[in-house]
Amino acid sequence: PTRTKDGVRINDTELRQYSEGEFTLDSVEELTHFRNDGFLRDRIEASGSEAVVGVNVFPASRSAALEPAIPFWADMNGFGMGEVQIRGFLTGNNQAVAQGWADELPCLVRADCFSSASGPQRYALIGELAAIGRLRPETCGYEFVHVIPEGREDPPPSGVRPTVLDQLPEGAQIALWVGCYNYQFDTDTLFEGMERAMDRSANLHFVSTGGQVDGHNETTFARFKKQVDGSRHKDRFHFVGWLPWDEFDGLLRTAHLGVTLDIPCYETEIGARNRITEMMRVGLPVLSTRGPEISWDLEKHSAGWLVDFSDPDQLEERLVEALSDPAELERRAKNSRKVFEKFYTLSAATAPLLAWAKNPQFAPDRGMRPLLLPEYSKPEKRGWLKGWLG
Template structure:
């Protein structure tokens, strides 16, 4: 924000003289929108085209935050952010076909479905992608150091965001631990600063009160170069979601990362991508809000 409001970013863009500008993620797209001239598509020949990659439905995220925090203030604030993107973008991308359809509707509300854009394909779909990383970590990060060498390690990695069902997660893992002494749980990641730090606090509180708390490891945010070692030492990843539009319109970036690194996954599979992965047999499935179902899957594995 300081770079933007101070004019440094605008000056850098002018010096670079790009042929186009891409705003990545809804927040990045909103920042880029503030640097773009106010003109509808098609643009004149002198203007720089602007692609807004709206990675995840911002209004569905606003609803998820409102539900988690008990306040609807985020709905107004997020719409103000998204509206600037909708009004100024030339082309848009979404993370799923479901979100693409929602985005077309949002463009309509912003007045962009006009004679000037009739017949144009304004929204494309760019799904989550994973990058295989092979950083060498000389020593184990978990296995044989903080859990037994033969432990069955269940991994959570990434943010504890508004869509995360930490109650079902902890209760389900506890149920599995009660039946299998070999099961240990490892979490990397944490809250999202400025957006949601309540979910990680609730998770940490549930773990602190758990009768199996000694078999939970909460490592917080770790260096990116250490993540492949966590993936390598784990037996399965878990992605347990609340049933929200944010999930139905979104995707599971962390699940893609696990699969690219060869780590199996148990997921509630609420998104378009999640359903496809489960349907193709690429992930194990469990039922939203059902701790017993999660425990049963982990024990069976």
């Protein structure tokens, strides 16, 4: 694995393997192994694999680079181009956009089948395939893209008491944030609405797991923490960091309400939210912005509360409303768990992939260059494209 200590990369080149029955896990170092085409090809050949599945965009891009001779499924988990758009907007740097497309394009060209994390992302992927010319006569009627939502294992409760409870007074009501603080999350509205709700609800405490995304986004969390440090209620904001799974599970089951807020952008509209699935797994009702597809389930099945984008007044009101009605919290908690059981267990979420894996097939255009890619490589097209791009 790639590891860091005090911000310095540790090059751990040892290859570790774990096997159980027909399952084998390789723990590899990124540069020595994962970015090494020869190593990956040898592992695939040695395993006797009948198909390759690249899970998430970067592993899928690495799989595409190998030009596998066996069927290839690319799991484009999350709307990557939407995320790099936000990253460029907030950092003032467009380099991430080119890198995002460089990761996606090999997958779009070479994969036989795709999965998206949401229905809206499925349509976005189909549009990307059309843009490079894979919607051609040979693929008419072929289902390129399947939806695999953010499913979760469903283990029994860990039974572990979260240590953060030692910092909370008796009767505290926990509004829980789960996971990283990435570019698409609206921490300004989160802070303002939470602080106002604390003015009205003496028992409200904000607890956050996770934190910054090292090497990717180290600014959003820092900005939020600075706001909290200057808050009149700073003692009611609790940051516990990245927890071992058993304590994390215990905290999820102890909280009263999950909270997640997004900025208005295409990533929010088209992408997915792991944290909401995680909350629903334990039957935690969720307060979310109205945007991601999974938020529609919260509204449709009365499994939480939704607020509009960038509206701290609504956030304040919904927080106070939710925490002042224990019976309604319990009702929506039960609905949250029901939604998870119906749509987001691993068996439900991965059904399309499992069906394909029984008989992996090449796409009908396997071996054909996408029709529109050659257009941009012709001399007469290159000049036009360069001029159009400025």
